[in-house]
Amino acid sequence: MKKTAYVTKEKAEEIASVFPTPYLLYDEKGIRQNLSAINEAFAWNRGFREYFAVKANPNPFLLKIMKENGCGLDCSSYTELMLAEQLGFSGERIMFSSNDTPAEEYEYAYRLNGTINLDDITHIDFLEGILGGRELPETMSCRFNPGGLFEMSNGIMDNPGDSKYGMTKEQIREAFRRLKDKGVKHFGIHAFLASNTVTNDYYPELAGILFGLARELSESLNVHISFINLSGGVGIPYRPEQEPNDILAIGRGVEKKYKEILEPAGMGDVAIYTEMGRFVTGPYGALVTRAIHEKHIYKEYIGCDACAVHLMRPAMYGAYHHITVLGKEDEPCDYKYDVTGSLCENNDKFAVDRMLPKIEKGDLLFIHDAGAHGYSMGYNYNGKLKCAEILLKEDGSFELIRRAETPKDYFSTFDCFPEYAGLAK
Ligand SMILES: *Cc1c(COP(=O)(O)O)cnc(C)c1O
Numbered sequence: 229m230k231k232t233a234y235v236t237k238e239k240a241e242e243i244a245s246v247f248p249t250p251y252l253l254y255d256e257k258g259i260r261q262n263l264s265a266i267n268e269a270f271a272w273n274r275g276f277r278e279y280f281a282v283k284a285n286p287n288p289f290l291l292k293i294m295k296e297n298g299c300g301l302d303c304s305s306y307t308e309l310m311l312a313e314q315l316g317f318s319g320e321r322i323m324f325s326s327n328d329t330p331a332e333e334y335e336y337a338y339r340l341n342g343t344i345n346l347d348d349i350t351h352i353d354f355l356e357g358i359l360g361g362r363e364l365p366e367t368m369s370c371r372f373n374p375g376g377l378f379e380m381s382n383g384i385m386d387n388p389g390d391s392k393y394g395m396t397k398e399q400i401r402e403a404f405r406r407l408k409d410k411g412v413k414h415f416g417i418h419a420f421l422a423s424n425t426v427t428n429d430y431y432p433e434l435a436g437i438l439f440g441l442a443r444e445l446s447e448s449l450n451v452h453i454s455f456i457n458l459s460g461g462v463g464i465p466y467r468p469e470q471e472p473n474d475i476l477a478i479g480r481g482v483e484k485k486y487k488e489i490l491e492p493a494g495m496g497d498v499a500i501y502t503e504m505g506r507f508v509t510g511p512y513g514a515l516v517t518r519a520i521h522e523k524h525i526y527k528e529y530i531g532c533d534a535c536a537v538h539l540m541r542p543a544m545y546g547a548y549h550h551i552t553v554l555g556k557e558d559e560p561c562d563y564k565y566d567v568t569g570s571l572c573e574n575n576d577k578f579a580v581d582r583m584l585p586k587i588e589k590g591d592l593l594f595i596h597d598a599g600a601h602g603y604s605m606g607y608n609y610n611g612k613l614k615c616a617e618i619l620l621k622e623d624g625s626f627e628l629i630r631r632a633e634t635p636k637d638y639f640s641t642f643d644c645f646p647e648y649a650g651l652a653k
Contacts, residue, residue, distance in 0.1 A: 231468045233514065233594040234258065235620065237555035240516055240592050243618060243626055249592070250517040250534035250615045252603055254290065254629075257622040258512035259599075262475075263297040266508070269479025273486070275499025279323040281460050282308040284505025284600035285513070287617055289629040291315055294508075302460075302503040309336050319343075323457070323503060325371070325418060327393055331358050338365065345369040345418050345457070349399040352406055367454060368407055369416030370400050372441065378421040380433055386422035394419060397441070404451050414454035416501070417442055424463035424506060426470050431458050432481030435500075439489035446495060455499040458482070462507040466548050466597050473507065506600040513599020515539045515615075516554075519591045528565050530587050535569025536576045537612040539598045540605045543575045550596040551579055559585035567593065571610050603630075613638060 234255045235243075243251065263278070270276035279300040282291065288311055291301065300321035301312045312322050319341025326333060327347040334351075335358055337344055344365060346352065356364070373394030379385040388394075395403060404415055417438050422430060435458060442453045465472045482500060490498055515538055521531035541547035551567060553559075561583040569576040578595055587593075606614050613633035620626050639651035 229465060229468060229470075229472060231550045231552070231596055232557070233552040233554060233596070234512075235514075235516075235554070235594070237592060239620075239624070240554050240594070244516070244518070244592070247616050247618055247628060247632075250515060250532070250538055251632075252538070252598060252615060252617045253514050253516050253626075254509070254599060254617065254619050255512040256293065256619055259290070259293055259509060260297070260622075262508060262512065263294070263299065265475050266502075266504070267298060269475045270482070270500055270502075272479070272483050273500045275455065275497075277321070277499070277501050278508070279321075279457075279501060279503045280508055281503050281505030282311060283604055284460075285509045285602070286311060286604050287629055288315055289619060289627075290509065295321075302505075303337070303342070306330075306333050306336060309333070309340060309342070312342070313340055323369075323501070325457075325459070325503060327371075329354075334358050338362075341365070343367055343369055343416065345371055345416065346403065347371050347393060347395075349395055349403045352403060352410075356410075364407065364410050364412050366412065367414040367416065368412045369418050369455070369457060370395055370403050372397070372400050372417055372419040372438070374419070374421070374437065380422075380427065380429055382427055382429060384422060384425055384427055384430070388421050400441075401445060401449065404445055404449055408449065408451050413452065415445075415451050416455040416457055417445075417453065418457035418459055420459035420461055420503075422461050425461055426463045426465055426473060428474055428477040428481060430461060431478045431502075432485055434458055434461075435482045435485045436489065439485055442498065443489060443493045443495065446493070453495065453498055455501050457501040457503060459503045460505050460507075462502075462504050464506055464510040464597060466550065468550060475507070508600070510597050510600035513597070513602055515595040515598040515602065517593050517595065519587050519589055519593060522587070522589060527581075528563065530565050530567045530593075532567060532569065532578070532593055534578075534595070534615065535571045535610075535612055536573070537569075537571070537606050537609060538615050539578070539595060539602050540607065541601060542578050543571075543573065544605070549578060549598065551582065551584060552594040552596065553585050553587055554592040554594050556585040556591070561585055563587070571612065573609070608638060611638060
């Protein structure tokens, strides 16, 4: 599918005249339409809820949009729980899917009445130790890892046997048995088996596995399974030649498995939960950066004012992010460039050997699909500062939703040392 930018060069320049590049720009209309489509796709399931994975994009202004659309939040750290509390998410709208979890984070999730999703069987004792006599929550969830290879008929595969998450089948059975003995009344099952799947079959296939397990555990242990959490993993087409996922088809695929496996077992009250991050905001965020240098050595380079600090996926995973040169949408792509950031790291390249229109210094580049795992993954290497985040509204107006960092932010953790406190001022 042809990838197009959701701003014109004129609009991007107008924004840049107020908030200098680089900046991350979010498309509010796109996010809202997508959330509606997700809710519609699972409307057949009475208890359905998307728990947006905060790690994908922890901006409170965006999390507020999630809240308005009925979503909960999937948190996995102390600060993510703080966001949920600050934004007024009630306990039933907080999923705590962490791993290698520190005690104070379990304590906080418990205090907020969030649903705790245990990553390991040993965490039952760990949690009880923290609670020190207080009762376990009535509803608890466990994360399942089937081990081995997860392979789908279309060739997509991942390697759960090599992943640190979740419990084996024997462990999850034992965990449910013990939790039931300790008074837990309602159970959830969670699993995340493959990342960034661009196929309508992933959720239905995962649902088939988890519904089968739910039925087995419900029958053999006589426990009430109240929800199945399909977690994240629904991907987006980073490349123009990829066919985007159809969330309505995905919802129908899960419904079919539900009717086949759960309903005949009298389990028609099981709620479906999802914890999508990438699919919800990924395509509706872009990094807008200006070309500030061109360099001709053994290859042609365009240097821009953004770097991996603002979008790390290309440097970290060699990930493809499509680039539109604003104002040159219809020009032929007959120049081959490496598009680079300024880090002293040769992998700081947004594109390698990319065919693009001829780029002049001053051109604005729109780097697509930076709305999830973009800002949140960034770091401060080379002392580079993180950029502003801006929300483009449905009426074309725009609003700053996080200011750019300043040197003061970078040095703020020296504020307790008198000899360096000046840097933090
Ligand atoms: C990362 C993560 C998600 C979100 O994954 P996406 O691929 O962004 O949808 C959901 N749940 C858990 C537990 C995760 O770790």
